[in-house]
Amino acid sequence: MDIFTDGLTAARTTMGFSLGFHIIFAAIGMVMPFFMATSHYFYLKTGYRSYLALTRMWSKGVAILFATGAVSGTVLSFELGLLWPGFMKHAGAIIGMPFSWEGTAFFLEAIAIGIFLYGWDKIPGWWHWASGVMVGISGLASGIFVVAANSWMNTPAGFDWVDGVAVNVDPIAAMFNKHWFQQALHMTLASFEAVGFVVAAIHAYLLLRGSSPRLNAQALRIALTFGAVAALLQPLSGHLSAQKVAENQPAKLAAMESHFTTQKGAPLLIGGIPDEETQTVRYGIEIPGALSFLAFNDFQAEVKGLDQFPKADWPKVAYVHFAFQIMVGIGTFLALVGALFLFKTYIRKGHWSRPLLWLIVSCGSLGFIALEAGWIVTELGRQPWIIYGIMRTSEAVSAIPGLGIHLVIFIFVYGFVALFCLLLLYRLIRSYQKPQGTPYAS
Amino acid sequence: MLVDIIGIISFVALILYILFGGADYGAGILELFRFHNNVKDEQEKLITDSMGPVWEANHIWLILLIVILFNGFPLMFVTISNALHIPLVAILLGIIVRGVTFTYRHYDTDERLNRFYTWSFALSSLWTSIWLGVAVGGAVLGRIDPLATTAYELYVAPWDNAFSFAVGLFVSCLFAFLASAYLIGEAETLRMKKFFSRRAVASNVASIATGGLVFLTAHWENYPLAKEFFTNSHSMAMIGVATVFTLLLVFFRMRKTASRILIPGIVMAIILGFYFVHAPAIVSTKQGYLTLANTAAPEATLRQLLIALLVGLVLVLPSLGLLIWIFKFRKTATYRIKS
Numbered sequence: 001m002d003i004f005t006d007g008l009t010a011a012r013t014t015m016g017f018s019l020g021f022h023i024i025f026a027a028i029g030m031v032m033p034f035f036m037a038t039s040h041y042f043y044l045k046t047g048y049r050s051y052l053a054l055t056r057m058w059s060k061g062v063a064i065l066f067a068t069g070a071v072s073g074t075v076l077s078f079e080l081g082l083l084w085p086g087f088m089k090h091a092g093a094i095i096g097m098p099f100s101w102e103g104t105a106f107f108l109e110a111i112a113i114g115i116f117l118y119g120w121d122k123i124p125g126w127w128h129w130a131s132g133v134m135v136g137i138s139g140l141a142s143g144i145f146v147v148a149a150n151s152w153m154n155t156p157a158g159f160d161w162v163d164g165v166a167v168n169v170d171p172i173a174a175m176f177n178k179h180w181f182q183q184a185l186h187m188t189l190a191s192f193e194a195v196g197f198v199v200a201a202i203h204a205y206l207l208l209r210g211s212s213p214r215l216n217a218q219a220l221r222i223a224l225t226f227g228a229v230a231a232l233l234q235p236l237s238g239h240l241s242a243q244k245v246a247e248n249q250p251a252k253l254a255a256m257e258s259h260f261t262t263q264k265g266a267p268l269l270i271g272g273i274p275d276e277e278t279q280t281v282r283y284g285i286e287i288p289g290a291l292s293f294l295a296f297n298d299f300q301a302e303v304k305g306l307d308q309f310p311k312a313d314w315p316k317v318a319y320v321h322f323a324f325q326i327m328v329g330i331g332t333f334l335a336l337v338g339a340l341f342l343f344k345t346y347i348r349k350g351h352w353s354r355p356l357l358w359l360i361v362s363c364g365s366l367g368f369i370a371l372e373a374g375w376i377v378t379e380l381g382r383q384p385w386i387i388y389g390i391m392r393t394s395e396a397v398s399a400i401p402g403l404g405i406h407l408v409i410f411i412f413v414y415g416f417v418a419l420f421c422l423l424l425l426y427r428l429i430r431s432y433q434k435p436q437g438t439p440y441a442s
Numbered sequence: 443m444l445v446d447i448i449g450i451i452s453f454v455a456l457i458l459y460i461l462f463g464g465a466d467y468g469a470g471i472l473e474l475f476r477f478h479n480n481v482k483d484e485q486e487k488l489i490t491d492s493m494g495p496v497w498e499a500n501h502i503w504l505i506l507l508i509v510i511l512f513n514g515f516p517l518m519f520v521t522i523s524n525a526l527h528i529p530l531v532a533i534l535l536g537i538i539v540r541g542v543t544f545t546y547r548h549y550d551t552d553e554r555l556n557r558f559y560t561w562s563f564a565l566s567s568l569w570t571s572i573w574l575g576v577a578v579g580g581a582v583l584g585r586i587d588p589l590a591t592t593a594y595e596l597y598v599a600p601w602d603n604a605f606s607f608a609v610g611l612f613v614s615c616l617f618a619f620l621a622s623a624y625l626i627g628e629a630e631t632l633r634m635k636k637f638f639s640r641r642a643v644a645s646n647v648a649s650i651a652t653g654g655l656v657f658l659t660a661h662w663e664n665y666p667l668a669k670e671f672f673t674n675s676h677s678m679a680m681i682g683v684a685t686v687f688t689l690l691l692v693f694f695r696m697r698k699t700a701s702r703i704l705i706p707g708i709v710m711a712i713i714l715g716f717y718f719v720h721a722p723a724i725v726s727t728k729q730g731y732l733t734l735a736n737t738a739a740p741e742a743t744l745r746q747l748l749i750a751l752l753v754g755l756v757l758v759l760p761s762l763g764l765l766i767w768i769f770k771f772r773k774t775a776t777y778r779i780k781s
Contacts (some may be wrong), residue, residue, distance in 0.1 A: 060549055067545035070498055071538045077508050078534055081523030088512055089520045093739030096513020097746045103502070103509045104754035110498035111761045115768060118495040122768055169739070171746040400527050400597050413535060417542055424550055
């Protein structure tokens with residue numbers, strides 16, 4: 001197998017796997033505290049016990065997931081050096097700044113979560129609520145800082161590259177690189193969307209089963225309101241991101257769209273199977289001029305194809321293309337479901353019908369699939385570069401033999417962690433359900 | 443100048459990680475040694491209750507140190523990451539296991555799973571502290587050789603020696619010693635206080651023994667640690683402090699304040715003792731010493747790092763103070779949860 005013979009493949013797989021695992025917990029850590037604080041707010045306002053139970057249940061979930069995310073995040077901070085010493089030797093000094101701010105934000109989050117989780121009967125209500133909000137704000141901030149560090153790899157800034165050494169380092173310019181805002185916005189919305197839909201799916205399922213209708217209805221309403229609003233805003237943010245990518249990483253855009261030949265009035269490709277060898281796409285649907293319009297606000301604009309780049313600089317077209325299609329497809333679908341939910345809940349103000357609840361249940365993991373697919377587009381689309389246009393991933397990798405073993409150990413350990421975590425969450429949720437006997441009826 | 447200030451902040455962060463994070467490791471290690479079944483549950487509950495609120499915060503010091511290292515001193519970070527790859531991976535595995543099992547144990551009500559979590563937590567605490575010590579031993583011994591040609595010399599030889607593992611054992615004993623100090627103060631019953639003070643004595647004796655082992659193995663590995671240590675007047679002064687504190691501890695170990703000043707005091711004296719021998723070097727390689735000064739990032743980076751650290755500390759320290767005040771000092775006026 002490749003991972004046992006080729007250090008680069010092993011290192012990339014390990015990094016991808018560790019990030020893919022951590023992102024789930026990071027997204028939850030950024031978003032769940034806001035759900036929790038909203039429920040807590042309603043409890044303090046109304047005094048309904050069901051909101052209290054919901055807040056407590058969610059806060060325990062946050063604690064479990066935060067603890068898991070904290071360790072998987074620690075792993076990543078070490079892995080930067082363990083797997084990519086060639087990268088960190090140069091990049092550490094340039095992009096350390098967002099990391100040091102992220103460290104601060106994460107520290108505040110860890111303190112706030114301690115106060116919130118253990119402070120139930122120790123501090124007065126609204127102060128306690130404020131500590132919960134602090135968990136959310138600092139979590140969000142730490143996520144944004146880390147994404148800024150990632151976006152620097154896509155649009156490097158704040159240094160001059162002279163003979164393989166970075167000079168004139170400007171950490172502020174590096175942090176506020178060309179993509180930082182679009183990427184941070186897209187990731188923040190994606191987190192709200194993914195977490196909102198998965199939490200909503202769990203509670204919709206419990207509603208359908210007829211357990212604790214009040215608690216689960218309140219939970220569904222809070223979670224999916226956040227999720228649906230994010231899902232409706234996400235296409236706009238995606239459009240902004242695509243325009244930035246078109247401008248700064250044309251090879252990535254070309255791979256996302258399987259756009260092999262440079263042309264004016266480039267069509268938008270939906271679906272299709274790209275073939276790198278023949279540089280053709282089979283079975284795709286083309287919308288004439290749409291890609292030019294989306295990328296440059298002009299139906300006749302020229303969009304660079306992969307033919308403008310040496311083949312050694314191509315990302316893996318098929319992977320990037322499929323991941324992009326999955327992300328956009330799911331994003332569109334969830335925006336529609338979100339709109340339907342908001343319409344039914346806030347305009348019609350009626351009961352949710354059973355089919356709507358089943359629809360929500362079936363959307364459960366889609367948000368996270370889209371989120372992971374989006375990261376695959378970002379990361380694989382940047383390849384073969386680790387610092388876009390400056391340093392190749394193959395130049396950065398550690399030379400240590402046996403990285404494949406490293407990967408296998410981490411898959412094994414993370415697999416166990418995920419298993420125990422799910423088991424614990426399952427039991428936690430179940431302990432808060434009181435069967436009512438009558439299934440939810442619309 | 444910039445390097446010095448950042449160095450001082452890092453050193454303080456390191457001390458805080460050792461004192462707080464170290465006590466967390468030690469609590470896990472103490473859970474391994476429970477011969478008296480009748481205190482088992484009480485011990486577990488005490489550890490969970492007293493460590494729970496500060497658990498996550500205690501471990502951020504490590505992340506802070508890593509960030510300072512790779513931002514401000516990338517060359518040192520890369521050298522350590524390469525040469526100590528294997529011990530660092532071992533540390534990470536330990537951190538994963540103990541980080542999740544400590545929290546999962548708190549929230550899981552299933553008894554069999556809880557036993558599994560407790561054992562995993564205890565074993566991984568010992569495992570991680572040993573490997574932390576191995577990494578430190580490997581960093582100071584001087585066998586790191588980035589220019590070596592074989593994988594063994596590059597990635598294994600730096601830490602594959604008796605000295606590094608002796609440091610690992612020594613660190614574990616110190617952590618257990620710190621934990622006992624902390625738990626004596628937390629214990630509410632006389633029985634538990636006595637229990638932990640016996641643990642303090644045992645881990646103190648073990649620390650002295652493994653500390654001797656560190657000097658002995660250093661001698662075997664041709665590292666003149668003892669000579670450097672006992673000819674350095676600052677280090678000797680620290681030994682003096684540690685000895686006086688240990689004697690005082692014999693009489694006052696059951697008192698909360700005394701145990702909480704003396705035991706961390708002893709540990710700090712030991713760290714400072716080694717620091718004076720080794721400073722300003724942090725990592726010794728075959729090609730020479732790596733210090734903060736000779737691995738520092740460009741000035742612009744250091745300036746931003748210092749600003750981030752200062753702003754961070756201004757935000758973090760009061761919050762941390764608030765956290766500790768709420769859970770450790772505030773006489774609880776219990777707030778009723780309205781229903």
